Amino acid sequence: MILYGKQVAEKLSDEIIEEVRSLKEKGIEPKLAIVRVGKNEGDLSYERGALKRAEKLGIKVEVFELEEGVKTEDLIECIDKINNDALIHGILLFRPLPKNIDENKIKNYINPNKDVDCINPINVAKVMEGDKTGFAPCTPSAVIEILKHYGIELKGKNVVVIGRSMVVGKPLSMLLLNEDATVTICHSKTRNLKEITKKADILIVAIGRAKYINKEYVGENTVVIDVGINVDNVGNLCGDVDFEDVKDIVSDITPVPGGVGAVTNTVLFKNLINACRLQIK
Numbered sequence: 134m135i136l137y138g139k140q141v142a143e144k145l146s147d148e149i150i151e152e153v154r155s156l157k158e159k160g161i162e163p164k165l166a167i168v169r170v171g172k173n174e175g176d177l178s179y180e181r182g183a184l185k186r187a188e189k190l191g192i193k194v195e196v197f198e199l200e201e202g203v204k205t206e207d208l209i210e211c212i213d214k215i216n217n218d219a220l221i222h223g224i225l226l227f228r229p230l231p232k233n234i235d236e237n238k239i240k241n242y243i244n245p246n247k248d249v250d251c252i253n254p255i256n257v258a259k260v261m262e263g264d265k266t267g268f269a270p271c272t273p274s275a276v277i278e279i280l281k282h283y284g285i286e287l288k289g290k291n292v293v294v295i296g297r298s299m300v301v302g303k304p305l306s307m308l309l310l311n312e313d314a315t316v317t318i319c320h321s322k323t324r325n326l327k328e329i330t331k332k333a334d335i336l337i338v339a340i341g342r343a344k345y346i347n348k349e350y351v352g353e354n355t356v357v358i359d360v361g362i363n364v365d366n367v368g369n370l371c372g373d374v375d376f377e378d379v380k381d382i383v384s385d386i387t388p389v390p391g392g393v394g395a396v397t398n399t400v401l402f403k404n405l406i407n408a409c410r411l412q413i414k
């Protein structure tokens with residue numbers, strides 16, 4: 134079966150539309166700030182998806198675009214402005230940042246109550262602890278939403294995650310653990326990757342290499358979740374998994390586009406609504 138993200142996104146959107154309506158009745162206009170440094174294609178793709186989604190949901194978005202060469206101080210100034218703006222409830226800062234910016238310094242500046250993509254270490258710690266009062270990052274949450282929507286049980290399952298970034302792999306592994314999955318985390322130094330992935334009940338791929346995972350990596354009953362967003366050699370969006378090569382072998386698979394990415398931008402606004410609620414208390 135193909136696990137389409139669109140259906141999951143539509144269901145979540147219906148719930149968000151209700152929430153937006155009730156906030157607007159109280160005189161609150163939910164608003165998100167997107168902070169983008171440079172013009173990375175992955176960032177722009179996310180931004181496009183998010184702007185389209187926001188329009189459907191009746192949510193305002195302001196994009197703060199900074200030039201590729203900006204200094205750490207300039208970015209901090211931008212974040213401070215957003216932190217202190219009572220009419221903005223959430224901040225999405227695209228990562229990774231250019232090398233000349235000190236990401237470790239930046240992440241502490243984001244107001245934890247506006248941190249809808251879980252960049253501030255306070256929210257990261259809450260994910261580690263299984264404390265649901267913070268914000269879990271959008272992409273890992275989107276993966277969980279898809280699995281739950283399609284009734285794919287996690288409890289006791291062997292789940293293999295490839296990738297250990299702070300945007301996807303690491304926090305996702307914690308969320309899976311919180312759902313009682315048995316989690317194996319793989320990365321570029323992992324030996325015998327194919328042997329490990331073939332035994333997975335659920336294989337989640339977030340490595341950032343176009344169509345890297347082919348039929349040699351999967352088994353017949355594997356559920357494959359492809360988080361990757363890449364551009365192939367003819368300019369089309371594609372995942373980290375070679376969809377055509379594996380689709381007739383595995384039991385289920387998410388497409389790209391129209392899979393995880395489509396849900397990520399909806400979870401973003403679900404988190405924004407929660408941020409609004411935190412800030413009006």
Ligand SMILES: NC(=O)C1=CN([C@@H]2O[C@H](COP(=O)(O)OP(=O)(O)OC[C@H]3O[C@@H](n4cnc5c(N)ncnc54)[C@H](OP(=O)(O)O)[C@@H]3O)[C@@H](O)[C@H]2O)C=CC1
Binds near residue numbers: 300323395397
């Ligand atoms: N769908 C969505 O909503 C989103 C999609 N993405 C996409 O997901 C992908 C991953 O993003 P992100 O986590 O930020 O990427 P990073 O580049 O930060 O991390 C990639 C991870 O993959 C590992 N890796 C790289 N090559 C291999 C390999 N050959 N074998 C095994 N492991 C490997 C790296 O290992 P090591 O740590 O050893 O270097 C690293 O842990 C990208 O395509 C990105 O565009 C990202 C965010 C959201």
Ligand SMILES: Nc1nc(=O)c2c([nH]1)NC[C@@H]1CN(c3ccc(C(=O)N[C@@H](CCC(=O)O)C(=O)O)cc3)C=[N+]21
Binds near residue numbers: 228271
């Ligand atoms: N702090 C941070 N968090 C991220 O989650 C993050 C990031 N930085 N940097 C960039 C990557 C990339 N990423 C995408 C998410 C959704 C789509 C998306 O909506 N894709 C649509 C297609 C949209 C289109 O291009 O029209 C789809 O897959 O169907 C794309 C890309 C999140 N990332």
